[in-house]
Amino acid sequence: MRIVFLGLSITSSWGNGHATNYRALVRELSTRGHDVLFCERDVPWYADLRDLPRPPWGVTALYGSVGELRDRFTADVRDADLVVVGSYVPDGVEVGRWVQETARGATAFYDIDTPVTLAKLSRGDHEYLTPELIPGFDLYLSFTGGPMLARLEDELGARRAIAFHCLVDPDGHQPLEVEQRYALGYLGTYSDDRRPLVDALLLEPARRLPGDVFAVAGPQYPPDIVWPANVRRIEHLPPPEHAPFYAAQRFTLNVTRADMRRAGWSPSVRLFEAAACGVPVISDRWEGLDAIFRPGEEILVADGPGDVVRILTEVDDATRRGIGERARRRVLAEHTAARRVEQLLEEVATVLRAPRRAVAP
Numbered sequence: 309m310r311i312v313f314l315g316l317s318i319t320s321s322w323g324n325g326h327a328t329n330y331r332a333l334v335r336e337l338s339t340r341g342h343d344v345l346f347c348e349r350d351v352p353w354y355a356d357l358r359d360l361p362r363p364p365w366g367v368t369a370l371y372g373s374v375g376e377l378r379d380r381f382t383a384d385v386r387d388a389d390l391v392v393v394g395s396y397v398p399d400g401v402e403v404g405r406w407v408q409e410t411a412r413g414a415t416a417f418y419d420i421d422t423p424v425t426l427a428k429l430s431r432g433d434h435e436y437l438t439p440e441l442i443p444g445f446d447l448y449l450s451f452t453g454g455p456m457l458a459r460l461e462d463e464l465g466a467r468r469a470i471a472f473h474c475l476v477d478p479d480g481h482q483p484l485e486v487e488q489r490y491a492l493g494y495l496g497t498y499s500d501d502r503r504p505l506v507d508a509l510l511l512e513p514a515r516r517l518p519g520d521v522f523a524v525a526g527p528q529y530p531p532d533i534v535w536p537a538n539v540r541r542i543e544h545l546p547p548p549e550h551a552p553f554y555a556a557q558r559f560t561l562n563v564t565r566a567d568m569r570r571a572g573w574s575p576s577v578r579l580f581e582a583a584a585c586g587v588p589v590i591s592d593r594w595e596g597l598d599a600i601f602r603p604g605e606e607i608l609v610a611d612g613p614g615d616v617v618r619i620l621t622e623v624d625d626a627t628r629r630g631i632g633e634r635a636r637r638r639v640l641a642e643h644t645a646a647r648r649v650e651q652l653l654e655e656v657a658t659v660l661r662a663p664r665r666a667v668a669p
Contacts, residue, residue, distance in 0.1 A: 309656070311337060312384050313346045314377075314403055315394035315418070318368055319361050320354035321547050323497045323527050325474065325577045326394065326420050328547050331363060332477040332645035333652075338365040340649065345384055347371060349398045359546040374399050374406070382410060389413040390656050392449070395421045400436025408444040414659040416447035420474065423452055423571035426459070442466050446659045449652070454573030454596045470655060473600075474577035475648045478640055480547065481584035483632075484555035491520035491620050492590070493557040495545060495578055498528040501566035505592050510561055512613035514539050517620060525553060554585040558628065559608070559619065562591040572596040580643045583607075583635035588628050590619055606635040 313330065321327040330346065337344050344366030348354075362368065371377045385391050391411045393404050395418065407415055417437065419425050429439055442448065443465035450457060453471030460469035494510050496502065506524065514522040514536040524535075525542035535541060545553055554560055560582040568574035572595030582589050583601070590608045591597060601607035608623075608631065610616045641647075 309389040309653075310343045310384075310387060310413075311345070312381070312388045312391045313344070313394065313418075314392070314397055314407070315346065315348065316396045316420075317348055317354050318346050318363055319348060319358045319370075321359055322354065322357035322544060324396075325497075326396070327360070328477070328577055328581075329420060329474055330394075331360065331365075331547070332475055333648065334363065335365040335477065336645040336649045345369065345381070345388075347377060347381060351398060374402050377403065378406060385410045386412055389660065390416065392416045392418050393445075394418045395425055396436055398436075401434055401438055401441065404437065404441045404444075408441070414446045414656045415444070416449050416656075417442070417445045418449045418472070420451045422450045422456060422460075423567035423574060424565070426456070426464075426571075427567045429464075439464055447655055452568070452571050452574045453599075454571075456571055456573065468655070468659075470651075471573070472648065472651065473575055473643060474580060475643055475645050476577070476580040476584045476639060477645050478584055481551050481554075481581050483586035483636070484551055486552055486555045488556055488558055489521060490523045490540070490557045491517065492559050492561055492616070493523040493525070493553065494561040494563065495525045495550065495553060495582075496563060496576075497526045498530070499565060502563050503533075505563045506561075508613050509563065509590070509592065509610055509616050511536060511539065513616040513620065516613065516617050520620065523553075523557070550581055551585050554582045554587045557587055559590050560587050561616075562589050564592055564594055569594045573599070575600045575643075580639050583632070583639045586629075586632040586636045588631040589635065590616060601635055601638060606631060606638055 315330050316326045318327055318330040334344050346368045348370055350370040350372050390413055391407050393407055397403055448460055448466040448469040449472035450469055457469040460466040518538055521538050523540040525545045527544050562579045590610050593609050603609050608619055
């Protein structure tokens with residue numbers, strides 16, 4: 309198949325979780341013999357912070373404007389079997405309209421931010437998608453599962469909305485024998501809505517357990533945060549350093565953004581990465597989590613700092629390792645790039661077999 313992705317970034321993982329998902333998908337599709345083109349808007353923020361400037365799978369092309377995108381890639385989009393437009397693509401509304409007008413094959417909107425997207429639409433914020441565009445895509449690949457899929461179809465007119473959770477590349481995420489330096493660590497870009505949970509589930513436990521060492525990795529944390537003396541700060545970790553970072557932790561923390569916590573059914577890519585490394589995860593609580601991992605057996609859930617302190621001080625090593633091993637088995641069975649590609653190809657084959665339906669004006 310000929311497949312075109314128009315996504316936020318595949319060349320830079322700085323401050324976004326999109327890149328690791330796109331890299332794993334493009335790698336898996338290319339390994340299976342598919343012809344993949346990834347088009348990325350060349351913006352200064354990512355241009356200065358590229359940790360994979362030339363991905364070795366498929367073809368990656370940078371473009372400077374929607375006009376340049378049209379001039380260079382109209383034939384590719386027109387002749388592709390599948391064209392995928394991602395969330396947060398710059399000028400995404402214009403890009404989406406062009407794709408729907410041009411593509412002859414299947415089209416999909418890949419929403420790696422579904423709860424954020426729908427919250428923006430409800431406020432009339434059409435940064436990268438409008439309600440009118442949604443029915444024009446054959447598939448809506450949603451980061452979020454559960455009841456939100458029915459909302460996408462029944463209220464917003466999506467032709468077919470499917471749960472397409474984030475994924476992990478098992479070749480880059482597996483258990484490692486390294487020194488465990490941290491009792492608990494967290495990897496994530498700063499956001500205002502995650503700050504209270506990071507404070508409650510990591511910084512406060514660090515204050516209560518001054519003899520243990522904790523770690524927070526990720527960019528954009530404001531200078532007004534007062535870090536306890538036993539919390540190590542790491543500004544940015546490129547994807548190849550994620551697995552060693554997880555392996556250096558006895559437990560790792562998963563914290564969910566507010567929109568995604570309210571929606572539920574929104575497992576982050578970091579959750580799957582840590583589990584694939586066999587590191588037991590302590591997570592905040594949200595609806596649908598028990599459909600992803602079995603609480604107490606494959607994941608531990610904390611509602612406040614006391615829960616975290618209890619886990620860190622009372623869970624023995626054998627129990628801890630067992631939780632990590634069971635979570636790893638679950639991820640490898642359900643949340644790898646190979647599984648997502650199989651799902652995607654099955655859906656696209658169904659679309660291509662069906663009679664084509666005109667895009668609504």
